[in-house]
Amino acid sequence: MSLDTLVTNVAAKLMAATSATSAQVSQDVLADLVASFGVDFSFLRYNDHSIRATVLVAEWPPRPDVPDPDPLGVVYFDGADPIFAAAENAKEPVFFSPEPAPDDAEDYQRRVQEASGVTLPSLASVPLLSGEITTGCLGFIKIGIKDWTPEETNALKAIASLFAQVQARVVAEDQLRYLAEHDDLTGLYNRRALLAHIDERLRPEEAGPVSVLFLDLDRLKAINDYLGHHAGDWFIQAFAERLREETGDGDVIARLGGDEFVIVPAGSVDADAAEALAHRLQDALRDRVTIGGETLTRTVSAGVALGVPGRDTTSDLLRRADQAVLNAKNAGGNKIAVFTDEMSLRSEFRNDIELHLQNVIDTGSLILHYLPEVDMRTGEILATEALVRWQHPTRGLLLPDSFIHVAESINLAGELGRWVMRTACEEFSRWQASGIAEDAVIRINVSPVQLVADGFVQSVAETIAEFGLDGKSVCLEITESVVVQDIETTRITLAGLKEVGVRIAIDDFGTGYSVLTHLKSLPVDTLKIDKGFVLELGTNPEDLAIVRAIIALAEAFNLELVAEGVESPTAAMTLLQHGCHRAQGFLLSRPIPSDAMAELFAKRVIPVDFSVPIRT
Numbered sequence: 001m002s003l004d005t006l007v008t009n010v011a012a013k014l015m016a017a018t019s020a021t022s023a024q025v026s027q028d029v030l031a032d033l034v035a036s037f038g039v040d041f042s043f044l045r046y047n048d049h050s051i052r053a054t055v056l057v058a059e060w061p062p063r064p065d066v067p068d069p070d071p072l073g074v075v076y077f078d079g080a081d082p083i084f085a086a087a088e089n090a091k092e093p094v095f096f097s098p099e100p101a102p103d104d105a106e107d108y109q110r111r112v113q114e115a116s117g118v119t120l121p122s123l124a125s126v127p128l129l130s131g132e133i134t135t136g137c138l139g140f141i142k143i144g145i146k147d148w149t150p151e152e153t154n155a156l157k158a159i160a161s162l163f164a165q166v167q168a169r170v171v172a173e174d175q176l177r178y179l180a181e182h183d184d185l186t187g188l189y190n191r192r193a194l195l196a197h198i199d200e201r202l203r204p205e206e207a208g209p210v211s212v213l214f215l216d217l218d219r220l221k222a223i224n225d226y227l228g229h230h231a232g233d234w235f236i237q238a239f240a241e242r243l244r245e246e247t248g249d250g251d252v253i254a255r256l257g258g259d260e261f262v263i264v265p266a267g268s269v270d271a272d273a274a275e276a277l278a279h280r281l282q283d284a285l286r287d288r289v290t291i292g293g294e295t296l297t298r299t300v301s302a303g304v305a306l307g308v309p310g311r312d313t314t315s316d317l318l319r320r321a322d323q324a325v326l327n328a329k330n331a332g333g334n335k336i337a338v339f340t341d342e343m344s345l346r347s348e349f350r351n352d353i354e355l356h357l358q359n360v361i362d363t364g365s366l367i368l369h370y371l372p373e374v375d376m377r378t379g380e381i382l383a384t385e386a387l388v389r390w391q392h393p394t395r396g397l398l399l400p401d402s403f404i405h406v407a408e409s410i411n412l413a414g415e416l417g418r419w420v421m422r423t424a425c426e427e428f429s430r431w432q433a434s435g436i437a438e439d440a441v442i443r444i445n446v447s448p449v450q451l452v453a454d455g456f457v458q459s460v461a462e463t464i465a466e467f468g469l470d471g472k473s474v475c476l477e478i479t480e481s482v483v484v485q486d487i488e489t490t491r492i493t494l495a496g497l498k499e500v501g502v503r504i505a506i507d508d509f510g511t512g513y514s515v516l517t518h519l520k521s522l523p524v525d526t527l528k529i530d531k532g533f534v535l536e537l538g539t540n541p542e543d544l545a546i547v548r549a550i551i552a553l554a555e556a557f558n559l560e561l562v563a564e565g566v567e568s569p570t571a572a573m574t575l576l577q578h579g580c581h582r583a584q585g586f587l588l589s590r591p592i593p594s595d596a597m598a599e600l601f602a603k604r605v606i607p608v609d610f611s612v613p614i615r616t
């Protein structure tokens, strides 16, 4: 083979190399070169200038019985053999010959061999260059004499430059992959890399179970809010560093963004071992950290889930771990939860709800039940609250608590809310048109998502206009927590609703007390005492103290007051005794279908008789 053909062949092979195949392709090419140049051994090494060393990439033929670590693997330039030392900054090929003088080289070689039984090698080292930088070397060894002709030397330079190009490409490719697979802030793997890793680990032929630890930093939000994002970033970086220190070599650590981290321990790990690992990590990661003069205790919640290769998918596994960590957080943080069958049933239920909820509004399977509100002194029906229900295809009639939050999480709350609003207004206007419920109020629950959505006020105005309702007969119920969460938006929305003329009630009042500070400045008409304080009223003195405080507050602010959750005559009497006479609750009526509500309105009253002995 001519030298030109050799160079062309090498170029063709190296051109096709990628980061993943470059070591193998390089070895193949070295084999060709060994054969073509008639040498005994060839190697390719890259320079790592950051540690001042040369690193073996490929060699031919492979050495038998290479020790581990390979003494030729990473060789530091300082104190290295001249052939290696020359590779650090050489710009031209370097040749080492065993002969003292070219004239009698063969004679010298023969004499050394006779004296020692060893044949001295000839060496050639050709630098790989990238601009001014020596990025590696291509080396050849021949036991005995090897003279390189000028043509061969030129071919070597051409081949070395081809290797240098591959090297540059591999470096760029690796860098790109690093960026694509790692999280900027911490250098840990990112979500994409984690998913790819778990995909691999869950292939049917892999060993299982594969455990996943989902970690969630407990205080990050507060740190971001109160100490700023720099402090938050620093907190995350410090945590990532500790995670690295505390985990093993083969363990994969990823940051999913925010305060969420996932560890996939190497090898198969069962539930007990995974939980033990979570406990060990939790102990090791708990730390007192000082940020901006504040000392905080860093705690972490952990969720553990196991996946079986060939059975579970990556998203199954991560969802379970996520669910588990949610449980750990809900239990107060700094806890560990292992995914259980019960959680699995719950998440199955949620998935099912999510699936069917998508078209629930089109299929007409939502209905409204109504809960009358009564003046307990007379039994007169003053108002009724619309409560949504879902006639589920297989699970029967579902109460809102099992699907409202799912609807919110998949952005259906707005649509569902509009349906409730229209339906309640339509039915109520029909009752009024038939001469019943004329002085009554229809109460409609509004989800937090609706309240802050654009165009909410407008759509309320249009709906009550469409059904010809008087704004005073429509009351929107909002929960206390939402009012406080985004007080500015709420203020604007409530002002708009006031202009439309509807009434506003604070639902579940007392659960937070946080709305108190704003009560005077918000256009609120009604407070509804949370049923939690009412259910045991008459037997629980603490509840009574709270209810009395709320009653006093309503009087002070001149607000209408409604007690929810009146289940017992004792509670009813206690409320009456303290001046709260509007109420709803199972004692008076259960939530009922709209026909039944119409019948009640036609009768105007629900008979009330709380003739129980009142303890004082």
Ligand code: C2E
Pocket (backbone or CB within 6 Å): 371, 386, 387, 388, 399, 400, 401, 404, 417, 420, 445, 446, 447, 448, 477, 507, 508, 531, 564, 565, 566, 567, 584, 585, 586, 587, 591
């Ligand atoms: P809420 O607004 O506090 O509604 C009152 C809930 O208390 C109703 O539950 C009602 O059935 C229940 N209740 C009434 N009296 C008693 C009683 O004496 N004892 C007990 N233990 N419970 C009583 P429901 O219908 O399951 O509704 C639960 C929650 O779902 C509602 O609480 C409300 O926040 C929400 N919700 C209901 N309908 C809608 C709706 O159309 N839209 C929105 N966004 N939320 C709704």
Ligand code: CA
Pocket (backbone or CB within 6 Å): 385, 445, 477, 507
């Ligand atoms: Ca309500």
Ligand code: CA
Pocket (backbone or CB within 6 Å): 507, 508, 528, 530, 531, 564
């Ligand atoms: Ca309530």
